[in-house]
Amino acid sequence: MKISFSESQKLFAYFSGLIAALSLFIYYVSAQQSEGALILCITFGVIAAGIWFGPIYALAVTLIVLFVLGTLMMFFQTGQTSLFPAEEGLRMLVVWGIALLLFSFISGRIHDITAELRRSMTRLQSEIKSYVAVDRVTGFDNKQRMKLELSEEIKRAERYGNSFVFLLLHMHYFKEFKSLYGEKETDRLFQYVGQQIRTSVRETDKKFRPSDERIGIVLTHTPAEHMPAVLTKLKKQLDTYQLENGKYVSLTFHVCYLPYRNDIQTADQFLEELENEMMMNEL
Amino acid sequence: MGNTLFFISLSLIWVMLLYHMFLMQGGFRHYMTFERNIPKWRENMKELPKVSVLIPAHNEEVVIRQTLKAMVNLYYPKDRLEIIVVNDNSSDRTGDIVNEFSEKYDFIKMVITKPPNAGKGKSSALNSGFAESNGDVICVYDADNTPEKMAVYYLVLGLMNDEKAGAVVGKFRVINAAKTLLTRFINIETICFQWMAQGGRWKWFKIATIPGTNFAIRRSIIEKLGGWDDKALAEDTELTIRVYNLGYHIRFFPAAITWEQEPETWKVWWRQRTRWARGNQYVVLKFLAQFFKLKRKRIIFDLFYFFFTYFLFFFGVIMSNAIFVVNLFYDLHLSVGFLAMILWILAFFLFMTEVMITLSIEKTEMNKQNFFIVFLMYFTYSQAWIVLVIYSLFVEIKHRLFKQEVKWYKTERYNQHKSG
Numbered sequence: 001m002k003i004s005f006s007e008s009q010k011l012f013a014y015f016s017g018l019i020a021a022l023s024l025f026i027y028y029v030s031a032q033q034s035e036g037a038l039i040l041c042i043t044f045g046v047i048a049a050g051i052w053f054g055p056i057y058a059l060a061v062t063l064i065v066l067f068v069l070g071t072l073m074m075f076f077q078t079g080q081t082s083l084f085p086a087e088e089g090l091r092m093l094v095v096w097g098i099a100l101l102l103f104s105f106i107s108g109r110i111h112d113i114t115a116e117l118r119r120s121m122t123r124l125q126s127e128i129k130s131y132v133a134v135d136r137v138t139g140f141d142n143k144q145r146m147k148l149e150l151s152e153e154i155k156r157a158e159r160y161g162n163s164f165v166f167l168l169l170h171m172h173y174f175k176e177f178k179s180l181y182g183e184k185e186t187d188r189l190f191q192y193v194g195q196q197i198r199t200s201v202r203e204t205d206k207k208f209r210p211s212d213e214r215i216g217i218v219l220t221h222t223p224a225e226h227m228p229a230v231l232t233k234l235k236k237q238l239d240t241y242q243l244e245n246g247k248y249v250s251l252t253f254h255v256c257y258l259p260y261r262n263d264i265q266t267a268d269q270f271l272e273e274l275e276n277e278m279m280m281n282e283l
Numbered sequence: 284m285g286n287t288l289f290f291i292s293l294s295l296i297w298v299m300l301l302y303h304m305f306l307m308q309g310g311f312r313h314y315m316t317f318e319r320n321i322p323k324w325r326e327n328m329k330e331l332p333k334v335s336v337l338i339p340a341h342n343e344e345v346v347i348r349q350t351l352k353a354m355v356n357l358y359y360p361k362d363r364l365e366i367i368v369v370n371d372n373s374s375d376r377t378g379d380i381v382n383e384f385s386e387k388y389d390f391i392k393m394v395i396t397k398p399p400n401a402g403k404g405k406s407s408a409l410n411s412g413f414a415e416s417n418g419d420v421i422c423v424y425d426a427d428n429t430p431e432k433m434a435v436y437y438l439v440l441g442l443m444n445d446e447k448a449g450a451v452v453g454k455f456r457v458i459n460a461a462k463t464l465l466t467r468f469i470n471i472e473t474i475c476f477q478w479m480a481q482g483g484r485w486k487w488f489k490i491a492t493i494p495g496t497n498f499a500i501r502r503s504i505i506e507k508l509g510g511w512d513d514k515a516l517a518e519d520t521e522l523t524i525r526v527y528n529l530g531y532h533i534r535f536f537p538a539a540i541t542w543e544q545e546p547e548t549w550k551v552w553w554r555q556r557t558r559w560a561r562g563n564q565y566v567v568l569k570f571l572a573q574f575f576k577l578k579r580k581r582i583i584f585d586l587f588y589f590f591f592t593y594f595l596f597f598f599g600v601i602m603s604n605a606i607f608v609v610n611l612f613y614d615l616h617l618s619v620g621f622l623a624m625i626l627w628i629l630a631f632f633l634f635m636t637e638v639m640i641t642l643s644i645e646k647t648e649m650n651k652q653n654f655f656i657v658f659l660m661y662f663t664y665s666q667a668w669i670v671l672v673i674y675s676l677f678v679e680i681k682h683r684l685f686k687q688e689v690k691w692y693k694t695e696r697y698n699q700h701k702s703g
Contacts, residue, residue, distance in 0.1 A: 067300070067301065074626065090625065097629070100632070101639070104639070108643065
């Protein structure tokens with residue numbers, strides 16, 4: 001039976017391991033060397049780099065320390081006179097080398113697990129947000145609702161032989177617009193886009209805002225042949241937008257659509273296929 | 284005399300370690316920055332070029348179905364894509380499987396090599412496939428590859444947005460990494476190769492080597508170069524030098540990812556890597572002989588890298604080992620013995636650290652298991668490489684002296700579904 005540990009248990013184990021290994025190392029170094037203080041300082045530096053910045057940085061410090069040490073030895077060591085006393089020095093070097101690698105690894109893991117915990121907290125917060133099913137700006141349903149509705153529509157089409165088309169609009173330069181004109185103007189823009197879409201398609205068609213820059217529409221009982229007409233109408237409606245200051249900006253979208261096919265059985269497959277089609281069609 | 288030689292060989296090893304530290308830093312910087320261009324490039328690329336994907340296949344029935352499924356799933360408009368499987372003298376069901384796909388998808392077709400070019404190896408098969416293709420961009424995949432959905436799109440994206448790039452190469456990962464201890468070693472080796480040799484050289488010198496798979500090259504370049512060199516065992520390295528010599532560079536763009544099989548047994552590994560080592564030795568010797576005729580001196584770095592790897596570094600390692608062994612039986616009055624011991628220990632730790640840093644770039648690979656495998660790798664896999672390079676050099680010299688014909692060894696494939 002495989003035993004699995006939660007991230008916080010792992011974090012605790014790594015911390016305990018680090019403290020135990022570090023105590024042993026301090027005990028060993030303090031009993032051995034006059035250069036002990038320098039060795040300990042460098043070791044603490046490596047651990048700090050690992051915990052603060054991650055494993056790569058701890059290992060990079062280790063790498064530099066080992067390389068500089070070796071190079072200095074190669075140039076300054078002559079004959080049997082050594083920077084370290086022979087056997088003792090050799091043992092110290094081995095122990096220190098292993099310790100640096102081990103501490104880099106453990107401190108790096110602590111950093112990674114902490115970062116993962118932080119990420120999962122952010123993820124949870126955004127999931128809580130997603131329980132609010134309706135987008136406050138456009139009034140369209142969100143991504144979760146979109147998947148559910150799409151899944152239902154696929155099942156209906158399977159059972160009753162209906163046709164439907166899923167249309168996806170991806171607004172160009174959304175981020176640039178937002179950073180240039182701010183949150184308020186962006187909300188205003190999407191209120192406008194939402195209104196225009198409502199006037200362009202039927203009330204019974206289902207509209208969604210799956211992400212900031214995307215609008216999805218399920219056009220129920222619609223064969224693919226009708227799509228050129230729908231697109232022309234949308235293009236006309238979404239061509240320009242008047243900013244609050246009275247100036248006009250042109251709107252452009254990536255657009256793709258996918259009619260229902262009986263080889264696609266889940267909403268996820270449908271959306272994946274749609275992403276494939278998300279190519280080159282300028283509206 | 285003994286002391287001087289010993290010191291020279293230690294210095295060579297040390298310089299090689301320093302060079303790899305330098306490369307590794309470049310690789311890390313490339314990892315941090317390579318994705319930044321993608322949004323801008325996507326906006327720039329309004330028109331997608333026609334792409335021909337060449338897949339040389341010789342007795343690939345075990346893997347070709349999986350590869351073609353991955354090709355069908357590629358994120359690229361199918362009216363601008365043609366997949367050409369070059370069936371090179373297969374005696375198994377490769378042709379039947381490809382036919383199944385070509386009947387179902389009109390963008391997949393099969394080209395059968397004809398004598399005298401049939402069964403001559405990868406270069407020859409690629410030349411046959413190229414003759415039948417009509418894409419503006421040529422992509423090459425080995426028959427055991429499973430490219431990720433976006434792989435071809437990213438290769439083309441990189442090529443179209445960098446007019447100085449003659450070719451764009453992606454990243455490959457090992458699909459059967461967890462299968463045996465050997466595949467675990469190879470997995471670590473390939474990650475290091477990608478980020479140090481490819482990423483590092485690209486960041487610092489704008490140089491990358493075309494691997495045998497997962498790369499895109501402009502059709503005009505292949506036409507200018509007259510195709511692949513069918514005498515080269517490492518046709519990819521050979522092509523790299525000629526592309527640079529035309530004045531282009533080769534971009535390493537790790538967003539394009541493919542998954543490929545690696546040898547699961549030492550026997551297969553030995554044969555495959557002997558071919559690589561011999562191929563690279565052939566390339567170094569071929570182009571060093573024409574050194575002063577090469578128009579673009581930037582490729583000196585590449586030749587230098589291979590020369591260092593396959594000749595100087597091994598000279599250093601072998602020399603220091605030889606002196607050490609001789610000294611056991613006959614006193615050479617070495618005064619650097621203790622220093623050598625310390626440097627050996629430090630070199631081992633440096634190796635461990637460099638490999639661990641590179642593994643940390645691939646997030647999931649820096650784990651407890653790999654920590655110990657890297658340790659073991661130094662004493663086994665890395666030492667096996669030394670023996671292999673010496674053996675390859677011996678075979679290559681013999682081949683040249685006796686003017687033997689180039690014989691292509693095809694790497695054995697494994698069924699991933701059966702083998703897990």
